[in-house]
Amino acid sequence: MRAACGAVALIGLAIAGYLTAVRLTGGAPVCAIAHGCDVVQQSRYAEVAGVPVALLGLAGYGAILASLARDGEGWRTATAFLSLAGLGFSAWLTYVEIAILDAICIWCVASAACMAALAALSVRRVLAQP
């Protein structure tokens, strides 16, 4: 289960890394007409207090991977805490995409799915400890 968590976290890390790169290097800023990642990434919701959401995701997945490096009750709880917080915030962002921006960024949704999987796995890990 730890390996599964690690694998999902790595996928999430890759997605967040890609989105961060797009966000930081993305050409000239525009107000995009087409719906999708452009709209989402350029909306004001793409930043929290000036920090790109993608970068937060990158940090979150990094922290989750770090918490998986060792085993133990504290570490398992830390993984669960991080992925539950990630899931909560991903849920909010997905709500924003659907209800407010009316635009879906498939990469953001994929990351939210990773967080959901991580949350489920990590909670199970806490409960299934020897």
Added chain:
Amino acid sequence: MRQKEIVVSKQATLEHRRASRQAAERAHTARERRGRRLRRLAAAVAAAAVLATAAAIISSSGGSPAAPAAAVPSTPLAGLPERDGVLGDPRAPLTVTEYVDLQCPVCAQAARESLPSLVRDHVRTGRVKLAVRTLHFLGPDSVRAARVAAGAERQGRLWAFLDAFYARQGAENSGYVTDAFLREVARTAGVDADAALGQADSAFATKRLEQANAAAAALGVEGTPTLTVRRGDGPEHVLDANPLDPASVSAALAREARG
């Protein structure tokens, strides 16, 4: 013989008791551990919920809309002729068309940072005339703004109206584009506000909005601001330049001028 049996059975009973006591202790410890684990998990869930909620609240309130820059419009356009919404010398060989949405903050930024030098270096020198297409995809405020801008165009004051609008631009779709707001913009731009607002629902305004949409779709304009260029009556195409960077626009226009 019998005594021996009794001793054995006593021992068995003792062992059995010890085993069941140990089992009970183990079960108790396991229960405790499980309880502690659940409490920890519950704490983690609660902390995660607090963190995620806090982030969501910051996210929804944050990104505070850039305070409207100085509400005094610059005057890089002063004295330039405008006809049918086209700014500059009608005989200029190149026509640059800017695709905008009046609510788009990047368009306001381009108007502040890039337009003045485009006008100074290319329009005033008679090399370029400037047209604009008011797209209106960001929301109802964009539509209303674009319609009243068409009213300003009727008075030969479209560019002044855009300039004044950008200078007062508010947060996207916050409902700031009220009639009072539009009147204020019109007054600043030297536009007859009653006439401009009266034109908002005219067939002319509708035509301008439809033309903007059709042209953007035909050219594959994907966002605003986008600059296009055409030489004389030739075909219009997207200018390969960053609209926010005057040097990049100048370089691209120089390439176009060479042909």
